[in-house]
Amino acid sequence: MELSSTGFWVFSAxxxxxxxxxxxxxxxxxxxLSLISTLIMVSGLFFTMGAExxxxxxxxxxxxxxxxxxxxxxxTVPEFKGKAFEPKYMIISLPVGFLIFIELAFVSxxxxxxxxxxxxxxDVIKEVGNVKAVATMLFTKYLFPFEVASLILLVAMIxxxxxxxxxxxxxxxxxx
Amino acid sequence: xxxxxxYVALSGLLxxxxxxxxxxxxxxxxxxxxxxxxxxxxxxxFVAFDMKLGDVGGQVFVFFIxxxxxxxxxxxLGLIMAIYRLRRDVDTETLxxxxx
Numbered sequence: 001m002e003l004s005s006t007g008f009w010v011f012s013a014x015x016x017x018x019x020x021x022x023x024x025x026x027x028x029x030x031x032x033l034s035l036i037s038t039l040i041m042v043s044g045l046f047f048t049m050g051a052e053x054x055x056x057x058x059x060x061x062x063x064x065x066x067x068x069x070x071x072x073x074x075x076t077v078p079e080f081k082g083k084a085f086e087p088k089y090m091i092i093s094l095p096v097g098f099l100i101f102i103e104l105a106f107v108s109x110x111x112x113x114x115x116x117x118x119x120x121x122x123d124v125i126k127e128v129g130n131v132k133a134v135a136t137m138l139f140t141k142y143l144f145p146f147e148v149a150s151l152i153l154l155v156a157m158i159x160x161x162x163x164x165x166x167x168x169x170x171x172x173x174x175x176x
Numbered sequence: 177x178x179x180x181x182x183y184v185a186l187s188g189l190l191x192x193x194x195x196x197x198x199x200x201x202x203x204x205x206x207x208x209x210x211x212x213x214x215x216x217x218x219x220x221x222f223v224a225f226d227m228k229l230g231d232v233g234g235q236v237f238v239f240f241i242x243x244x245x246x247x248x249x250x251x252x253l254g255l256i257m258a259i260y261r262l263r264r265d266v267d268t269e270t271l272x273x274x275x276x
Binding site for chain 1: 195
């Protein structure tokens, strides 16, 4: 068996197993640890598909930076007491989810995808490298969305600071 | 080389797991984590279609999804901390002000 197909089966099995952990672990800390595992396995899947830049960004941004946000907030908010999930919702959501998965799998296994092929075929990407190909598209065709994304990050940062500050500091200033 | 259909089917499986997580979990932080799972499923589908079609536009969109996920995590967790400070509770069963 080829290395990339071995990688696909190993990474996808571990990703699905970790995703079950994210959904069904009662303790929220175990769920976040399963999320880190899933993100690293998805990054490995990107590497098997030949998308090195996205795989590296997945580890750097998702599995390190974003998960640190979650761990920080979980350390601030005390552990949730009581039931982690409501079993009565499982009665309806599991069959519906199973049906949606059957539909998605049918479409992806038997669907004939018709689309214009781009200029970055496997040979071109092998010649110039994946990072250069993605960066060329990012800074030419998608330059305006790139700038809008930076603006969204700035707005989200300001919003998070405003939402997360303590209100009683303002009250004390108003009293004095 | 594994055919790209397998990657798309795996993406569907992760998407459905995230959907079930959003439906059955009661903790708001767990809802956000399940949303991250769904975003990752979409990323896998984008990169798989790139591999099939010989383009890199999907990978550029994965980059944008990473950016938006970071913004969503920052704002969502800020909201959770604000709700917790106000109510001392992060259970969706008891946060029902908008229900009535």
